[in-house]
Amino acid sequence: MFGSYEFDWSSIPGSLSFLGQGLMVSLEITALAIVAGIVWGTLLAMARLSSIKPLAWAAAGYVNLFRAIPLVMVLLWFFLIVPKFLESFLGLPPGSDVRLASAMIGFALFESAYYAEIIRAGIQSVPRGQLAAAHALGMSYPQAMLHVVLPQAFRNMVPLLLTQAIILFQDTSLVYVSALADFFGAAYKVGDRDGRLVELVLFAGAVYFVLCFAASQAVRHFQRRLQRA
Amino acid sequence: MITIDKVSKHYGSFQVLTDCSTHVNKGEVVVVCGPSGSGKSTLIKCVNGLEPFQDGQIHVNGTSVGAPKTNLSRLRSHVGMVFQHFELFPHMTIRDNLTLAQVKVLKRDKDEAAEKGLYFLDRVGLKAHAHKFPGQLSGGQQQRVAIARALAMDPICMLFDEPTSALDPEMINEVLDVMTELAQEGMTMMCVTHEMGFAKRVAHRVIFMDHGKIVEDDSKEAFFANPRSERAQQFLAKILQH
Numbered sequence: 001m002f003g004s005y006e007f008d009w010s011s012i013p014g015s016l017s018f019l020g021q022g023l024m025v026s027l028e029i030t031a032l033a034i035v036a037g038i039v040w041g042t043l044l045a046m047a048r049l050s051s052i053k054p055l056a057w058a059a060a061g062y063v064n065l066f067r068a069i070p071l072v073m074v075l076l077w078f079f080l081i082v083p084k085f086l087e088s089f090l091g092l093p094p095g096s097d098v099r100l101a102s103a104m105i106g107f108a109l110f111e112s113a114y115y116a117e118i119i120r121a122g123i124q125s126v127p128r129g130q131l132a133a134a135h136a137l138g139m140s141y142p143q144a145m146l147h148v149v150l151p152q153a154f155r156n157m158v159p160l161l162l163t164q165a166i167i168l169f170q171d172t173s174l175v176y177v178s179a180l181a182d183f184f185g186a187a188y189k190v191g192d193r194d195g196r197l198v199e200l201v202l203f204a205g206a207v208y209f210v211l212c213f214a215a216s217q218a219v220r221h222f223q224r225r226l227q228r229a
Numbered sequence: 230m231i232t233i234d235k236v237s238k239h240y241g242s243f244q245v246l247t248d249c250s251t252h253v254n255k256g257e258v259v260v261v262c263g264p265s266g267s268g269k270s271t272l273i274k275c276v277n278g279l280e281p282f283q284d285g286q287i288h289v290n291g292t293s294v295g296a297p298k299t300n301l302s303r304l305r306s307h308v309g310m311v312f313q314h315f316e317l318f319p320h321m322t323i324r325d326n327l328t329l330a331q332v333k334v335l336k337r338d339k340d341e342a343a344e345k346g347l348y349f350l351d352r353v354g355l356k357a358h359a360h361k362f363p364g365q366l367s368g369g370q371q372q373r374v375a376i377a378r379a380l381a382m383d384p385i386c387m388l389f390d391e392p393t394s395a396l397d398p399e400m401i402n403e404v405l406d407v408m409t410e411l412a413q414e415g416m417t418m419m420c421v422t423h424e425m426g427f428a429k430r431v432a433h434r435v436i437f438m439d440h441g442k443i444v445e446d447d448s449k450e451a452f453f454a455n456p457r458s459e460r461a462q463q464f465l466a467k468i469l470q471h
Contacts, residue, residue: 132279133316137330137382138306147329151320 011194012203015186022186023207029104029182030169036108037168038161041115046145048120059116066113072174078106079178103175111168118160122153159223166215170208183207230255230386230417231276236285238271238441245271246282246441253386258418260428260449263438264464269421270313272438273388276419277301277308290385306334309379309387313394315371317363317378323350324359327378335382342381349377353407369400376407386417393424425468429453437461 012019047059066074082102087093126149134144154161173184181189184204191200231253238246246268253259261269274280276287278294278301287294292304317326327346331337337345350356353373355366363371372392379387389408393401405427412418412431422428428435428449435452437445437460444458456462 127314127316129312129314129316130318132274133310133312133318134330135279135302136277136305136308136310136312137378138302138304138334139330140302143333147333148318152318155320 005198007199008196009199009203011190011196012199015190018190019183019186022181022183025100025181026169026172026183029107029172029175030165032104033107033111033168034165037111037115038119040108040112041119042150044112044116045119045123048116049123063113063116066110071110071171072177074110075103075106075174076177078102082106099178099180103178103180107168107172111164114164115161118157118164119153122157123149125156126152158226159219162219162222163216166212166219170212173208230257230290231419232288233272233276234286236272236275236282236287238275238280238282244441246275249285249443251436251443251446253417253419255417256415257433258412258420258431259434259436260432261419261421261436261438262423262425262428262464267438268441269438270390273390273419273421276388277305277310302334306330306382307385309382309384311372311375311379311387311389311392313391315363315368315375315395317371317375319363321362322359323355323361323363323366323374326363326374327381331381346377346381349380350374352380353377367400368396369403372396372404373407376404376411386419387411389418389420389422391421391423393422423468425465437464
């Protein structure tokens with residue numbers, strides 16, 4: 001099938017540190033998007049469940065909008081818009097490299113729509129009597145959410161949140177649209193430079209597979225332990 | 230202590246409570262009974278504002294529950310409530326269940342709260358279980374912890390919403406014993422319950438509800454000896470057969 005194509009992996013060993021830096025960028029974006037996504041997603045989920053209708057509608061609109069748009073387009077918008085916005089707002093000199101920041105913001109805003117739905121389901125999985133009991137003890141709504149409802153909700157959602165984190169890590173490869181050297185972007189650049197794209201893209205795929213497969217096995221293991229507890 | 234004055238509540242066109250009026254004096258134990266769906270749980274939840282109501286007024290210790298400017302959290306912090314399904318916080322130890330609201334709501338310091346919580350845990354006979362999680366206790370034990378949790382807030386009165394309905398029969402008495410002791414100490418109590426033995430022993434007054442209305446509101450002697458409404462007679466006949 002590959003005909004007379006001869007594989008040549010020799011450009012990989014010398015590029016490992018460059019590829020490693022790319023992997024760090026991917027992990028950085030993933031970590032920030034997870035943290036920001038969960039925080040913003042929690043607020044969105046609470047807004048969506050709120051009895052204040054305009055708040056619930058706004059949150060529902062946000063979630064539905066981002067879930068109906070391909071991620072790659074969101075990233076492209078942010079790549080095109082956010083740098084100009086940051087330049088004028090923070091007074092950065094024109095042409096500053098804010099690609100990483102704009103990719104992170106784009107991811108966080110996009111992923112929070114998915115996290116919001118997971119967290120909303122998590123909040124709804126906590127029996128309503130728990131909120132009533134917290135109220136009956138004199139706790140305010142924020143106190144009841146913070147100390148009683150959310151800790152239980154998050155415990156119920158841990159497997160789903162981790163699974164979403166793995167998907168997010170894979171999705172970070174889409175930042176190549178902003179020519180950012182994340183892991184996939186770095187691999188592509190090396191392959192392009194040495195004329196060994198096939199090898200480098202295969203290698204990148206293998207690394208994604210190993211990391212994500214290992215992580216999902218860890219989640220399954222964790223999930224089984226949680227169920228036994 | 231508690232005055233309920235012409236309270237009505239509806240969900241859309243469905244009337245849950247109609248023109249309910251009664252009162253509970255300080256130190257009085259009032260049992261609320263009636264067939265399921267009669268509105269008794271809803272009524273008791275209106276007393277601490279867990280359920281909103283559209284018409285009428287409820288005053289607890291002079292504070293209007295329904296008034297928009299009432300600080301409901303403050304009111305609830307000194308009105309104890311015990312639920313049918315215990316509603317202990319499953320992610321916390323018994324000790325933390327007992328102290329959380331004391332610390333967060335009453336702003337007591339942690340040691341003081343723990344001391345108070347453990348005192349009441351001892352009172353309900355469960356001091357040895359402080360380090361456990363609610364899931365490790367039986368239903369009866371969990372309900373006793375829930376009572377201790379409410380008492381640790383130094384409530385001026387206690388509301389019980391079918392506290393023994395979710396319990397296995399052999400655990401009902403351990404909870405009723407705690408409630409009886411509490412009543413004998415002079416706690417003001419409003420109890421929704423089907424336990425007519427408890428009502429006969431402990432209650433001062435019995436309220437009978439049906440279809441969202443208070444049908445009878447009488448001393449326990451008068452209620453058990455001579456229920457006036459046909460509906461209450463039928464209810465008692467069914468319940469007391471067992």
